[in-house]
Amino acid sequence: MERLPSSPGERPEETDFSPESAYSATATVNEEGTVTDWSEGAQRLLGYAPSQVVGLPAADLLAEGAGDAAQRIPAEEERWSGTVALRHRDGRRLEVGLIAHRWTSTGGTAKWTVVSAVAGEPGPAWDASLKEWAFAQSPCFLAVFDADLRLVRANAGMERTLCLTEAEMRGLRLPELAPDPVSDETERKMRLALETGEPQYVDAFVRPTGASAEHGWATTLAPLRDPDGRVRAVSLAAHDKTEIEGDLPQMLVPNVAAARIGTTLDSARTAQELADAAVPRLADFAAVDLLDPLPRGDEPSSRTVAGPVTVCRTAVRSILEGSPESQVAVGETTVYPALSPPVECLATGRGAVFGTTDPAIIRWVAQDPAAGWTGAYGTHSIMVVPLRAGGITLGLAVFSRHQSREPFQQEDLSRAEEMTNTAAVSIHNARRYPREHTSTMTLQRSLLPHTLPPQAALVEIASRYLPAGTEAGVGGDWFDVIPLSGARVALVVGDVVGHGIRAAATMGRLRTAVRTLADVDLPPDELLTHLDDLIIHLSADDTDRDGSGDAAGGIGTTCLYVVYDPVTRRCTVARAGHPPPAVVSPEGSVYLLDVPAGPPLGLGGLPFETVEVELPEGSILTLYTDGLLKDRDYDIDEALDKMFAALARPASTLETVCDRVLTALLTHRPDDDVALLVARTRALHADKVVVLDLSSDPSVVAHARRHATDQLTAWGLEEASFVTELLVSELVTNAIRYGEPPIQLRLIHEDTTLICEVSDSSNTAPHMRRARIFDEGGRGLLLVAQLAERWGTRHAPVGKTIWAEQSLVGF
Template sequence: MEQLPTSPGERPGEPNASQGSAYTATATISEQGIVTEWSEDARRLLGYLPSEVVGLSAAQLLAEGATDAARRIAPGQERWSGTVALKHRDGRRLELGLLAHRWTSTGGNTKWFVVSAVAGGRPAPRDEPLDEWAFAQSPCFMAVFDEDLRLVRANAGMERTLSLSEAEVRGLRLPEIAPDPVSDETERRMRVVLETGEPQHLDAFVRPTGAGTEHGWSTSLAPLRDPDGRVRAVCLAAHDRTGIEVERQQLLVSNVTGARIGTTMDIARTAQELADAAVPRLADFACIDLMDPPPRGDETSSGPVVGPVTVRRTAARSVLEGSPESGVAVGETVVYPPLSPPVECLAAGRGAAYGTADPPVARWVIDDPGATWVSESGTHSLMMVPLRTGDVTLGLAVYGRHQRREPFHPEDLWQAEELTTRAAVSIQNARRFTREHTTTMTLQRSLLPQSLPPQTALEIASRYLPAGTEAGVGGDWFDVIPLSGARVALVVGDVVGHGIRAAATMGRLRTAVRTLADVDLPPDELLTHLDDLIIHLAADEADREAAGGIGTTCLYVVYDPVTRRCTVGRAGHPPPAVVSPEGSVYLLDVPAGPPLGLGGLPFETVEVELPEGSILALYTDGLLQIRDHDIDDALDGMFAALSRPATTLDTVCDRVLTAMLTHPPEDDVALLVARTQALHADRVVVWDLSSDPSVVADARRYATEQLTVWGLEEASFVTELLVSELVTNAIRYGQPPVQLRLIHEDSTLICEVSDASSTAPHMRRARIFDEGGRGLLLVAQLAQRWGTRHASVGKTIWAEQSLVGF
C-alpha cells in the first residue's frame, strides 16, 4: 500500500512520499469476503474509520472498474499477491500492492490477513552502496533489512525460497512476509544486531513454500556498516544444511536427550546430574555454581551483572578422581570478580567458548587466585553457560577440557547450552516445588492442633505423617473438640488434592467443624452443613473440583462418658476401628455416606455403647494405601497392631505406623487413637422436677446436699444461683417434664436443666424497672461456659463452673 499525501498536491506513490515514516496497513477478511479487522494504518491509508468498514463486504472498497481480487484466488490457495485498485474515502483511486495470507485459527475459523507496505524514509530500494555492502559481506540466500527492519533488498535465491519477488515484499517486515514463530524470533535477533552490532546465529529459517520440516537451516544475521562504522542495516544470509549437517545435529540431539537430568525435585541432585551428563561425554571437567543467595521466587534479573558475583559450588565432576580442578569443595562459596569470563557470560545471558590463551581468560587466571586451577590442571578450552529460565538467572555451568586435545567447537557449545537449559528448568521447578512445599507444610502445621485440649472422657494420642516431598502436601486433618455435658467429639478428614489449596480448604473445614460442634449438632446434621460448605467453596473457584474440595471425606464421632454411648457419622471416610477391652478388633458398621460436595444425598448416624476401656482408632486412607498390598491385607496388618496389649496409647500409635508404613507414605497419614473412660453414678446425679415454681427451692436444696456429699461446699453459693435461674427458666418458659442433672468432672462442675420445649433461650439486657430478664445474664457472669443443646425432643441448658481453688 502507499502513503497518504503529506503536503498539498502530493499523491501516494510519488517520490516525495518517501519523506514520511514507513508503515504497514493491515486488515483481515473472512472467507465470505467480510472485513473483520481494520488497523489504524489502514485508516491512515484509505481514510475509513474501523466503524465504517468492519462488517462490510471487502468488494465495496474496490475502485470503479476494478476486478474483484477474490475471484483471482484459486481454491485451496494459501497466499495471494498482486496490485489492486482501491477507493479512498475521498473518492480517489489508489493502485496498491497487496499481500494476503490465509490463516486458520485453532478453533477452525479461517480468514485472510491482508498487508500492504507504505513507502517511508529508508534507504532507496536500489541504493548502490547498500547493494555492494550486502553482497560483499553475506553469502547464500540473502536479504537486507533497514533500520526499521523492513526488507529493502533480496537476491534471487531468497526470492526462490519465499516464492515471492523482491517487488512484492519490499517494505514489509519478515513476520509480515512469512507469518511464523521462526520469523518472530529472527526479527528479534535482527533487532539485537542493530542495537549491539554483534552478529547473531539461528539454526532455523522461514520454511520455503512446499518444503518439509526435514530441512535443516543455518541463518546468519550480520550488521551492515557505513564507512563511519554505524550499523545501517542487517543482512540475513541462510543456507540449507540438509544432509550430513542435519545428521550430525540429530546425533547431538540424541546425545542430549539421552542424558538423565531432573529425575528428582532435589536441586543438588539435579545439578550433579548435569555435571554427570557432561563428563566425560562433552568435557573432562564440569562444575555447577548456583547464585548465593538464590533469587527469591521467580524474580527477574534487576539489571546487568557487573560483579563480583558470589556463587555456591553445588556439583562437580571430573575424569580425574576427586575433581581436583574444582579448587573448592561442593557446598563452599566462590566469588567471581568483575570482568571475568564467568561474570561476562552471566551479564550477556548466553554461553561462550574460550581458549585459555584468549585475553579474557588469561587476564582472569592472572588476577583471580581462584582461577589458578585452569593453568594448574592443563585446561586448554573452556565453556561458560548461564543457567537461566526466562529472565531468572540461577547460576553458571563451567566446562573444561584438558585430556582431549581438540578445543570446544560451536556444536559443543550448542550441546552444553541444551544440557544446561534442561537442568535450569528442572532446578527452577525444584526451587518452586520446595518453596511451595515448605509454605504448605507451614500452613498445614499451623492449622492442625498444636496440643490436645484437656478433657476426661477419653485418653487420646495422635500422629500425623506428611507424604513424601514427591507426592506433595495433602489435606488430611484431625481434631478433638470438648462438648457440653463432659462429652467429646473426634473428627478426622481428608481433603482431595495436594498443595496450598488443599491445606487452605482443610483449615476452612476444621474451623467450620469447630463452629458447628459448638452448637451441638448431631453428626448427620453437621456433615450436611459441611457438604453445603464444600459446594459453596467450589462455586467460588474456577477449578471447582481441585479448589473447592469436592470429594473430601470426613468422620465425626461423639462420645458421652456418662452413658458410654458413641454416636458416629461419616461422609465417604473409612469407618473407625474398635478394640474391645478383651482385645478383639472390628470396624464399626457405619453407613458410608457420600463424600462432601456432591449435595442432595443424606448422611446417617449410628449409635453404639462402648464398654469402658475400649479403644477407638480413627485414621485417613493414607494409612491403608500401601504399595504391593490390597485393602484386606492392610486392614489385617492394622488389626494385628491394634490388638497387641500396650500400656500407653502412644505405643499403640507407634506400633500401627511401624506395621503399616515400611517406606515413606505416598499420601498424608492422620491417626487418632482414643481409650474410652466413664463417669460413674458417684459422679452424676439426676432429679426429675415437677413444673411448679415451688420446686425451685427443692432443686437448690438437692444441689447443695449433693455438693456436700462431693465435698464441694465452697461451690454451693454459685451453684444455688445457677440452679435457681435455670430451673426457673425451664418452668416459666419451657414445657414439662423438667430434669436437673449435676456432673462432677474432676475440676469442673456441670449443671444441666432439660425440658420438652425446643425454644432456645436468649440473653437480653433488662431495663431498670423490669421484674425479669436478668437470669441468663447472671448465668453468663457466674459460669465459665454456658449454652444450649437440642435433642430430638426438647433442649438442655447447661452451665460449667471451674472448681479450681475450691
Template sequence: MQRLPTPPGEWHDRADDSGEPPYTAAATVSAQGIVTGWSEGARRLVGYEPPQVVGRPAAHLLADALGESVPGRDRWSGSVAVRHQNGSRLRLRLLANRRTHAGQAGEWLVVCAVAGRPSRPAAETPGEWMFTQSPCGLALFDADLRLVRANAAMERALGFTETEMRGLCLPEIAPHPTSEEAHSRMRLAFETGEAQYLQADVRPATASGLQQTQLTSLAPMKDPDGRVRSVCLAAHHRAQALPARQHTVLLKEADTRIGTTSDIARTAHELADASVPPLADFAVVDLFDGPGSGAEMPPAPPAGGVTLRRTAVQSVLDGCPESVVATGETTAYPALSPVARCLARGRGALYTTADLAVARWAGEDPQAARIRQVGTHSLMVVPMRSSDNTVGVALFGRHRSPEPFTPQDLWLAEQLTARAAAGIYGARRHVREHTTTMTLQRSLLPQTLPDQAALEIASRYLPAGSRAGVGGDWFDVIPLSGARVALVVGDVVGHGIRASATMGLLRTAVRTLADVDLPPDELLTHLDDLVIRLSSDAAVTGGAAETAGGVGTTCLYAVYDPVSRRCILARAGHPPPAVVTPGGAVYLLDVPAGPPLGLGGLPFETIETELPEGSLLALYTDGLLEVRDRDIDEALDKMFAAIAQPAQTPESACDRVLAALLGHRPDDDVALLIARTRALAPDRVAAWDLACDPADVARARRLATDKLADWGLGDAVFVAELMVSELVTNAIRYGRPPVQLRLIHENNTLICEVSDSSSTTPHMRRARIFDEGGRGLLLVGQLARRWGTRHSLVGKTVWAEQSLSGEPSMASAVASLL
C-alpha cells in the same frame, strides 16, 4: 548318515556348499558353566534337543578341553571342537559376550554364524582403500542384517576382527539395547531405502554395544537398478561438526534425559551429562543457591560480582581437572568476568581464551586460570533462565576437540540449559509450595489436644512422601457439653496449598457446628452443604471444582458420652473406625457408609453403640491402609494385630500401628487418632425431676447444695446456687414439663444442666435500668466458664460449666454487670 553343516572355521572357503540359508546358533551359559538356553539354530547345528542340554554343564559338549582361559574377561572369541549328537566332531568358531540378563549376573551369550558366510571381495581399488582406512567406523550388513565387512576402525570399536564377526547380527556381536535399536533402524533403512540416523557411538572393546553420544548413520546400499542390497553403518568421527539433524536428535534425547526428577542437583548433573561429550569437552553448572533450596530467584541478577554454588561438573577427562571448585562449594565471579556480564545481560555468549575479557578474568580468578591451563581454546557462557527468572549459569568448553564453538552450538546450548532451568525452577517452586503447605497444614491441625476426662487420646499425622505433596488429611478433638467429647477425622481430596486451605475451612466449620451440639448426621449434612457451596464458588471463579471445593472429601464424626458410655457415629465416605474391647476382641464398627461430601441430596445415618470402659477406638484416614504392594485386607489384618496387643497408653498403640503398616514414608497423608474410653463414676452424677412450679426452685437449690456438700465442694455452693436458680427458673417460666436438673462433677469442673421439653432457645440480653428481669442469663454467662444450649428429639438442655479452680467472686460478677 545325516549330512552335517560345514564347520564355520572353513566357511570363508566354501560359503555356499551347504545350500542352506545362513542362521545363527546361540546358547546361554551361566557363570557356573551350566547351559541355561539353547536356540533352534544350536539344535540344527549340533543335533541336541534343548532338554538334552539345558541344565547340564557346557563342558560336556566339548570334544576337547578349552585351551583358553576367560575368567575376568567380558568378551571372547575362538575356535572350539564340539561333539555332535551323532558322535562326530565339529570345529566351530564361537563369539561370546558376558551380560546380565533376567537377574542372572555374569551369564554368557555364545553365538556362532552358520552357513552362507559371505567372502570378502579381493579387489584392491581406491574405494577399497577408502573403506579400510577411513577414520570413521564402517560396517556393511547384508539383506539378513548379518555383518559382511568391517574396517579397522569398526574392529577396534567392537573389539573383534572382521573374520570373527562375519555372519553375525549387531546384537549378537555386542548385546546392548542400543545395538537392538541400531538393528531395527537397519531393517527400516533396508525396507524404505532411506538413510536412518541414531544418536549413538560405537563403544570401545571393553564395553558392550553402542554408547549414546555420537551420530551414527545407517545408509542403504543400492545396485544400479535402485534395489537395496545391503546397509552401511557409519560411526562418524568425533572431530566433525554436529549437523543440524544431530542437533535435533540431541534435543529430542535431552527431553527424556534432563529434568526427570524434582531433585535440583540431579537435574544439573543431567544437563552436564547430556552436554559432554556430544557438545563440549567439559561443562560446569553453577546455581544461585544450594540444591533443595526453595528461595526465590530475581528476574535478573544485579550488575557486579556474583557468588554461585557449584552444582555439577562433567568432563571427558578423568577427575574433571577443569574445575578448581568442588561440587557443593561456592565460587565468586568478578564483576567484569564473562560469567557476570552474561548473567547481567541475560543471554549467552561465545569466547576464545585469547579474548581480552577471558585473559583479564584469568588474572583475577583461579577458576579461569585453570580452564586455560588445561588447554581450553573455546568457551560458551549461557545463563540458565526460566519464567523470567535466572537460576544459575552453565559454562561449556572445548580443549580436546579442535573446532571452536559456533553460533549453532550456542543455540543448542541455550536450548539444553533452558530445559534444565525449567526443571530447576519447577523443583524450587515445588520446594517453596511444599514448605508453605506444610506450614499451613501444621498450623491448621491441633497443636495440643484439649484437656478432657472422657477419653485418653493420642494422635499422629504423617505427610505424604510422594511428589504430589502434602494432602488434606486432618483430625480434631472437640470437648462438648455434659462431659462429652467429639472425635473427627477427615480427608480432603487433592494435594498442596488448596487442599490444606480447604481442610482448614472444613475443620473450622466442624468446630462451629459442634459448638451448637448438632447430632453427627445433621453436622455432616451441614458440612455437605458447605462443600457444595465451595465447589459452586470455585466453578464461578474458574477454579477446579473437584480440588477447590473439596468434592469427594470424606469425614467421620463420633461423639462419646462418659456418663452413659455410649458413642454415636456417622461417616461420609470415610473408612469405619476400629474398636478393641478390654477383652482383646477387635472389629470394625458397622457405621452406615454415607456418600462423600459435596454430592448432595443423599442422607447420612448414625449408629449408637455402648463401649465398655477401657475400650480402644481407632479413627484413621485411608492413607494408613492404602500402601503400595499390599492389598486392603492384608493392611487391615496388620492393623488389627497391632492394636490388639496390650498397650499401656494410646501413644504406644499409635507407634505400634504405624510401625506395622508403614515401613517408609507413605504415598498419601496419614492421620491416626486412637482413644481409650473412660467412664464417669455413677456417684459423680446426680439428677432430679422437678415440678413445673416456681415454688420448686427452692427445692432445686437445696438439692444442689446438699450434693455439693457430699462432694466436698463447699466453696462452689454460692455460685452453683445462683446458676441452678436462674436456669431452673427460666425452664419453669418459659419451658414445658417435664423439667430435670442434673449435676456432673468432672475433675475441676462442675456442670449444671436443666432440661425441659420446649425447643425454644434462650438468648442473652442486657437489661435496661428499670427492667425487672433479663439479668439471669447475663449473670450465668459471667459466672460460668462457658454455657450453651443443646437440642434433642424431645426438647432442649441449657447447661453451664463452673470452674472449681480460680472461681470468680460474686463481687466481681456483680461489678461486671453494672
C-alpha cells in the same frame, strides 16, 4: 453358615440403580472362596448389602446351573475373565461378564479382585465418527476412554498389551483393567487432559504379561474433540521407549528429555540430568555451572553482572570418553572473565549462539586459557543458556557441537532454554525446600493441639503425628479432642488434600471451623455438611484469587467426627471419605465400626450419614489417617491385619498402644502424613447422674430446688448448693414460661464439674439480652452466664436442652 436370602417374595433392598449411568461392581474373594469385600456397585447390581454377603461363600451368589467353570477360579492363573450367571437378591438370574485379578501380598496371602462393568443407557453415540476422531488424532496403537474414563474402544495393540479382548475391556477403567500404580497415575493424567483440553504425557505404561520390568512405553494422552470443538473423550497412545529415543523426529526429543530433568531435590543431580538430556540429542558436549555461592533468599536478582564471575562446575557430559572438552573437573570452581559470552549471558538473562570464529569467542579465549577447548576437538558451534527461576539467576549451561555438522539454530536455542528452565526450577526448589519444609512443619505443629485436654468421658487419650518423609513435604493431617456439653467429648481426625504450606494453612482453617461448629453442638452429619459448604467457599475464593483450581480450598479433604456420651455410653459417628475408626472391646476383640463412608468434603450436594452404637466401658477407640495404612511393602488388608494385631495386645497405657501401632505399620519414614488418636472410654454411672421429670407448673420450681439441694448433699457438695439453686431456679422457670412440656431436670457430677441441664420439647432457643430498669424479665440468662463457668443450648431432633457447668475446684 447363614445363607443369602433368595425368596422371590421378599422385598429387595433399594439398590439405587440408575439406568442413565454406567458403574463398576467389585468384590474381593479370598483363596477359600469367601467374600471379604463388597462394593456399593456390587450392591446396586445384585441387591445385597455388604453385611449380607461378606463372610459368606462366593458360590452362594451363583445362579442354578451356573456351571463348574464359574464355581472354581483357576489357582494357577493371574487373571480370569468370562460370563457368569449370578442370582439377584430378588431371585432373578443375571448373566454378568466378569474379570478377576489375582493379588498376592508380600506375606504370601492371595486374594481375587472381581470386577464387572454395568452399562447404563446409551449416551453419546460411540459410532464411526468417534473412531475417525480417535484414529486420526492418535500417533500409534491406542485406546479411547469416554468422559467417565471408561474404555469404549481399543485396537489390536492394546488387546495384545493387556491380553484381553476389546469386548472384555469395554466399560472398565484403566486401574480396573491393569491394577498398578502406573495405571492410577495414567488415569489422573487422563482426567487432566479432559479438563484442560491439553495433551498429557506419562513416561511409563502397564507392562504386558511376561514382559520384563525394563520394557515399557511412554504414553501420550490426547483429548478428542467433536466437530464443535468440545472435548468428548481422551485417547491413550503408548509408544515404545526405544522408538521415542531413536526413531522420532528430533523436535520431539526435548519434551521427552525434559521429563527426566528434576526427578529429585538435589541440585547436583538435576544439573547432571540436564547435561545427560542434552547429549547426544541436542549437543555433543554440555557443561552446567552454578554460581558460587548461589544467591540467598527468594528476592529477584537486581545486581548487574559486569565483572568476573565465579562458578562451580556441577555437571559435564560429552560424546567423547572422559569429557576432555571440560578443562575444569566437576566440583571445582572457575572464573569467567568480564565481557566473556558466559558473563554476558548471566548479565542479560538470555541465551545466545556463537560460532568459534565470532569475535566474542576469540576475545574469551584470549582472556581465559580454560576456554581453549572452544578451538579443539573440531568444535564449530557454541551455545550458552542461563539458568533462571523465580527471577533469580542460578548459573548457566554451555553446549557445543563438533561431531554434528549442523551448527546450532534458533530452534535449538529454544529447546535448550526449555530444558534449562526445567532444571532451574528444580534447583530453585531444591534450595527453597529445606526452608519451606521447616516453615510448614512449624505452621503445622502450631496448629495441632499441643496438649490434649483431660476428659471425664475418657480415662486416657494418646496421639501421634508423623509428617511425610517424601519430597512432597508436610501435608494437612490433623486431629483434635473437643469438650462438649453434658460431659460428652468429640474426637476428630482429618486429612487435607495436598502438601506444603497451603495444605497446612487450610488444615488450620478447617480445624477452627470444626471447633466452632462443635461448640454449637451440631450432630456429626450436620457438622460435616457445614464443613462441606465451607470447603466449597474456600476453594471458590482461592480460585478467584489466583485463577487456579489447585484444590486450594481443600476439595477432597476427608474427615471423621466421633461424639461419645459417657452417660449413655453411646458413640455417634459420621465420616466424609475417611477410614472408619477401629474399636477394641474390653475383652480384646478388634473390629472396624460400620460407618457409611460419605463423600470427601468439597464435592457438595451429597448427604452424610450418622451411625450410633453403644460401647462398653473400657473400649478403645482408634482414629487415624490413611497414611498409616499406605506402606509400600504391603497392601491394605495386610496393613489392617497388622494394626488389629497391635491393638489386640494388652497394654498398660495408650502411649504404648500408639507406639506398637506405628512400629507394626511403618517400616520406614511414611510417604504420607500420619495422624493417630487413641482414646479409652469410661461411663458415668447412675450414682453420678440424677434425672427429675417436672410438670409445666410454676409451683414445681421450689421442688426442683429442693431436689437439687438434697442431691448435692448426698454427693458431699453442700458448698455448691447456693449457686446450684439459683441456676436450677432460673433454668426451670424459663422452661415452664417459654418452653413446652415435658420438662426434665438432669444433674451430672463429674470429678471436677457439676452440670445442670433443663430440657423441654420446644425448639425455640433462648438468647441473653440486657434488661431495662422497669423490665420484669430478661435477667435470667444474664444471671446464669455470671454464675456458671460455661453455659449453652443443645438441640435435639425434638426440643432443646439448656445447660450450665460449674467448676468444683476448691469445694
